[in-house]
Amino acid sequence: MFYKFLNQLSSLNQYKNEAFQKIESANSIVILRHIRPDPDALGSQLALKKFLLNKFPEKKVRALGSTEENLEFMGELDDGEITNEDLVIILDTANVERIDYDGDYRNGQYVIKIDHHPNVEPYGDVNIVETSVSSTCELLYMFLSLFDSDAINEDVKSLAYLGIVGDTGRFLYNSHETTYDVMSDISKGGLDTNSLLLELYKKSLEDFKFTGFLISNFNLTDRGVLSVFVSIEDREKYGVDEANAALQVNVFREVEEVKVWFMALETENDIRVRLRSKDVPINDVAQHFGGGGHKHASGVRFRRREDLQLLIEKLEEKL
Secondary structure: OHHHHHHHOHHHHHHHHHHHHHHHHOOEEEEEEEOOOOHHHHHHHHHHHHHHHHHOOOOEEEEEOOOOHHHHHHOOOEOOOOOOOEEEEEEOOOOHHHEOOOOOHHHOOEEEEEEOOOOOOOOOOEEEEOOOOOOHHHHHHHHHHHHHHHHOOHHHHHHHHHHHHHHHOOOOOOOOHHHHHHHHHHHOOOOOHHHHHHHHHOOOHHHHHHHHHHHHOOEEOOOOEEEEEEOHHHHHHHOOOHHHHHOOHHHHOOOOOOOEEEEEEEOOOOEEEEEEEOOOOOHHHHHHOOOEEOOOEEEEEEOOHHHHHHHHHHHHOOO
8 A cells, every 4th residue: 555655744744734724614615736737636636525525525615726627527616716615625736827727826825836847936824745656646545535535526536547547647757655556556446447548548630640740750869869840830730739749749759769869839929838858867958948847757848949949958058
């Protein structure tokens, strides 16, 4: 069981009881996560909502934010605004700028942050942040198990499973011993993981054609830095939105000569870079350009396409 690892999670041990008490005393709870959600963000958000409604059916629990078309199968989101009666729980979001909420999250009575990204902005009244876990879903599952394992049903497990699979790339990266122990616990009871995986990774014909575009239009330096630029026109040509395009960033991972790679997605306002690495830490490079993230999975934004060459040069310095 993963319980043997809990003594290594200092912020979870330090703040879990305070978080439990705040949740128990709140009549209304709002759950938020980051913009343009991935499976971990949406999975943790909806898993927490389902858990809370299982344990506290009398409470008002809302999961707010915009959804992504390709993840709509995971569940529906709610409408509304945060009031001073709400306990606010924000998941998988390192900094305030990325919170998917148009208003002021601080209108709530109390804020709990639960995340696995580096705690560069501890905006919560309580910040449960553990960077050694694979995903927020992994951390949340341990948190909920300590709170009340009886309230974890198949729906909660399914959402946590999708989040962990998504953030580990089907266990190709960012997973560790605890991850497998958590997944073992999640899988008990005959969870239909095959159906979940098929739903998460299914591709439309447009997505499949877009994969071919990526494979045909990358650049690779002698040192092993691969880059691919995707313009707005490219995405329109293949009928792929930004979220679906970004999901294909790891298509280059298995190429032996590639050590570090990134996808640069042009939007109306900027160029959003998804930066990945097999072994070399690259979050410091992302931070150098005003971004951030994990050691092997980070992001950064640029205004000009020409600036991408600066990123390539900085990455080559690390190889």
